Amino acid sequence: MSAEFLTSRRAFVLAAASAILASCTTTGPAGGRAPLPVAPRRPIVPPTAAELDVMYGPVEDGGFTIPAIPYQQIDPKYYRQRVADPTGEPAGTVVVDTPSRFLYVVEPGGTAMRYGVGIGRDGFSWEGEGTIHWRQPWPRWKPPNEMVARQPELVKYSIENGGMAPGLKNPLGARALYIFQNGQDTLYRLHGNPEWRSIGKAVSSGCVRLMNQDVIDLYNRVPYHARIVVRQ
Known part of the structure; x- marks a missing residue:
């Protein structure tokens, strides 16, 4: 060589x-x-049909099979999606925009994850600032005494009777996040619900409801004691 x-x-x-x-x-x-970079760059684009099939497909969770949601029958603006943050709140804050029927989880870098929600009927709404003081997967539903007084048929699910067991028909769905203000339970919740047709409407008794697939995603993003702002 x-x-x-x-x-x-x-x-x-x-x-x-x-x-x-x-x-x-x-x-x-x-x-x-x-x-x-200060924060990771995230795509701000609507989900594709393939992504929606996964996002709103059937889910095995907690021993229950959550059925698929026919998302094609829902206004696309209520699909879970990342958007440019319109809230002006610090990262980590949960914001409920009641008039628009949106819930945001603010992210670093100017984006937010947005969910479509159902809200309370007139006279059954709450606004202000608080904290997510408690979170619960597959919670029991215990309607407050005021609700039982209005709807006596719910007495079997009253606080005194132990509430409704977790399950697919439970009005709180797969997850519940409990809103406290000044250390006191406001009795308002962010929660799942099997009635996907209610998203974008004012039908609840004051709580903010999400599709079960969305509330599971929300639950995984929101830590204990996260700040929450509800705007009317």
Whole structure:
């Protein structure tokens, strides 16, 4: 093997190594390392049909099979989707925009995850700031005494009688997040619900309801004691 061949081969290896190292290092204008981004970039695009099939398909959870939602029958603006944050609130805040029937979880970097919700009827709404003081998967439903007084048929599910057992027909659905204000339970909840037709409407007794698939996603994003703002 000639000396010329060895020399040229060594030069080729050194050049290749230099190229690899250069590709692993970025430099700023002054020749130093480029700063890391403040927050990860997230796509702000509507979900595709394939993504919606997964998002709103059947779910096995907690020993129950949540049926698929015929999302094609729901206004697309109420699909779970990432959007540019319109709230102006700090990251980690939950915001309920009651007039628009949207719930937002504010993310770092100027985005928010948005969910369509059903809200309380006139006279059965709450507004203000509080905290998500407690969260519960597959909760028991215990209608407050005021509701039982209005609807005596619910007495079998009253607080005194232990409430309704968790399940697919339970009005609180697969998850419930309990809103407290100044350390006191407001009796208002963010919760799942099997009635997907109610999303975008004012039909509940004051609580904010989501589709079960969406409330599971929300539950996984919202920590204990997260700040919540409900706007009327």
